[in-house]
Amino acid sequence: MATKCNIMTDSCCDFSPEEVEQAGITCLSFTYTEASKPDGGLSGVDDLFQSRSAHDFYSAIENGACPMTSQPSQMVYEEAFEKAIASGIPTVHFALSSGISGAYNGAVTALDRVREKHGGTLPTPIYVVDCLIGSTTQNLFIHAAIEKRDQGVTAEELVAWAEDARFHVHTIFMVDNLDALHRGGRIPKSVAVVGGLLDVKPLLTFNLDGSLAIMGMARGRRKAMRKMAEFYEDFHDSAYEGHVVAIGDADCVADGDSLARMLKPTEHELKVYRSSIGPTIGCHVGPGMYSCCFWGPDRRDDKYNDAKNKGKAAK
Known part of the structure; x- marks a missing residue:
């Protein structure tokens, strides 16, 4: 069955790199840093624990590290949306809850900028959904969205499902x-x-x-x-x-x-x-x-x- 839509989300979904690759989804990375420290302290890209193990990361926090987080930049969002447009397949981006992050608003702003670059109308539809959840909850949610995609739903149908399912x-x-x-x-x-x-x-x-x-x-x-x-x-x-x-x-x-x-x-x-x-x-x-x-x-x-x-x- 031909895929009718693609799925994009952020690194707060807590997938493993292997799960991302197997599912064929796009995962945009947050970053974290201790800006108050000259050497950056505990800093890095949320690459799903590829460059730093979970144990090493949490041990650093247990020993006093206090990193702060940043959502993907406007450039990261725009580049990802342009790739989605180039694929020719409608895409749904599921963003970490707007109740705890600016990621959803950042994605919407970036999509508006991309839409302007294309004269006000996207050649390939892209939708941004506020999950209103995050982390393990987002993990469960995205797994279900992948199943819906594999069953052949359209991007519009996936959005309609998501806007109700997030409350279940x-x-x-x-x-x-x-x-x-x-x-x-x-x-x-x-x-x-x-x-x-x-x-x-x-x-x-x-x-x-x-x-x-x-x-x-x-x-x-x-x-x-x-x-x-x-x-x-x-x-x-x-x-x-x-x-x-x-x-x-x-x-x-x-x-x-x-x-x-x-x-x-x-x-x-x-x-x-x-x-x-x-x-x-x-x-x-x-x-x-x-x-x-x-x-x-x-x-x-x-x-x-x-x-x-x-x-x-x-x-």
């Missing part, structure tokens, strides 16, 4: 502390301070607008893992996009594998996508994070939110 992706992830997320402006200082004072493991998720929110606390990593498994059991819906879950970790592979084993008994047919949290997201969450992402009911639905809130109260 459910996320819960644990971080050791909230300092890095606050330092990067992803959560308010008041939230970070409360988490630190309580000496608990924060459990976070994505709001509908793509920003981050704390959905609970757990005393210790094992209790956090059990809460994540309970969240999956309560809200996953295999009828939506199949028996699949995505689990990511920031240099704590054993924890991610343990979580996967906890979920397996509930669904023997469960397919697990395992990923390593990449440098871009890793700069903001630090080592020790692990996440669980799956398909479920529409997060815009009041019935879902009522059920989730009742679950919180019960626990």
Whole structure:
């Protein structure tokens, strides 16, 4: 079957280089740097851990490195869009959530500039979608988009699917502390301070607008893992996009594998996508994070939110 559309995304999808090549997608790289240090400190391109291993990267952060991230430049976006136009195949670019990054707006601005260069109309259609999610959640989302592409959907159909499907992706992830997320402006200082004072493991998720929110606390990593498994059991819906879950970790592979084993008994047919949290997201969450992402009911639905809130109260 001839491909009717191509897929482009950014390095926050947490694919491995092998997965990118096998899937035949384009992945645009973020960068990270410690600009305050004369030698650049912990700096590099988010090349999906090709030039620096996950362990080396997170060890540097554990030892005090505090890199900041940058989205792909306008030149990178424009060059990628021009290549997509030259391919003659309509392309859909899935951008990291606008609630935590300027990547979506950067891609839209670059596409407008490319459109102007072509006289206001692109010879090959290109669409930019705000995922409103990122990292492990984006990993699950892009895997599903690739399946849709391989089933022969058009770019327009893929966009229509994505704009609804992004609200059916459910996320819960644990971080050791909230300092890095606050330092990067992803959560308010008041939230970070409360988490630190309580000496608990924060459990976070994505709001509908793509920003981050704390959905609970757990005393210790094992209790956090059990809460994540309970969240999956309560809200996953295999009828939506199949028996699949995505689990990511920031240099704590054993924890991610343990979580996967906890979920397996509930669904023997469960397919697990395992990923390593990449440098871009890793700069903001630090080592020790692990996440669980799956398909479920529409997060815009009041019935879902009522059920989730009742679950919180019960626990």
